[in-house]
Every structure is written in C-alpha cells, then in structure tokens.
Amino acid sequence: MLKMQFSDMLFLLLILLLLLPLIISMLTSRQRKQVELPKKTFTIIECIKGDYKETREFRLGDFVGKVVGTCKNCGSDLVISLIYTEVQKIPGARSRTSQHSKSHICSSTLITYLHHYEFII
Numbered sequence: 001m002l003k004m005q006f007s008d009m010l011f012l013l014l015i016l017l018l019l020l021p022l023i024i025s026m027l028t029s030r031q032r033k034q035v036e037l038p039k040k041t042f043t044i045i046e047c048i049k050g051d052y053k054e055t056r057e058f059r060l061g062d063f064v065g066k067v068v069g070t071c072k073n074c075g076s077d078l079v080i081s082l083i084y085t086e087v088q089k090i091p092g093a094r095s096r097t098s099q100h101s102k103s104h105i106c107s108s109t110l111i112t113y114l115h116h117y118e119f120i121i
Contacts, residue, residue: 037087044082047071058083 041058051073062080069078 037090039085039087041083041085043080044084045069045078046081047074047076048079049074049076051076052078054078 042055043058043062045054045056045068046052049071052071062083064080064083066080067077068080070076071078
C-alpha cells in the first residue's frame with residue numbers, strides 16, 4: 001500500500017482547492033452558440049425628380065448619391081438614395097410580440113427618413 005505523509009495530503013488538498021474554482025468556472029461559463037440570422041442588403045434607386053423608384057439587391061460599389069442611370073419616365077438621373085439591410089425570417093421561428101415589432105419598424109422608418117432627407121438637403 002501506498003503511504004502518504006500528512007504534508008503530501010495537505011499539498012494535494014491545496015492544489016485541489018485551487019483548481020476547483022477554475023473547473024467550476026469552465027463548466028458554468030459555456031456560452032450559448034448565437035445563431036446568426038441571414039441578412040440581405042438592398043439598394044433604393046430614385047429619380048431626382050421623384051418620377052421613378054426601384055429597389056434591388058446591393059451590388060459591390062453602391063453608395064448613396066451614386067448616379068446609376070437615367071429615368072425611363074423623364075430622362076433625369078437615377079441616384080442611389082438609400083442602402084439598408086433586412087434580417088430574413090427563419091421559417092418556423094416564433095415571432096416577437098407585435099408591440100416590439102411595431103416600435104422597431106417605427107424607429108427603422110425614422111432612420112430611413114432621416115437618411116433620405118439628409119441626402120436631399
């Protein structure tokens with residue numbers, strides 16, 4: 001049989017007491033894997049006279065104020081007026097409460113209008 005002295009047992013107990021908080025911390029601090037929702041970025045193109053408006057997917061090189069063509073209706077310049085990103089819904093996922101969604105839509109709309117008018121002014 002293996003005989004341990006009192007000092008050896010005390011040393012092992014001390015190491016165990018020092019490692020125990022570390023082990024508990026590692027076991028309890030597992031973070032949940034965050035699901036990244038798919039996103040799509042869109043570009044809104046408008047005629048400078050307001051006769052025409054088009055939404056399309058974002059293309060590399062798009063920026064607000066960029067002239068991308070001429071209006072089909074009046075021949076004026078078509079300019080990128082807004083670039084935004086939408087989070088796509090996951091099929092089967094529960095939606096949030098309607099009030100939260102409404103407040104999110106209102107704040108998004110406000111930001112959209114601010115960006116739009118900032119460009120015009």
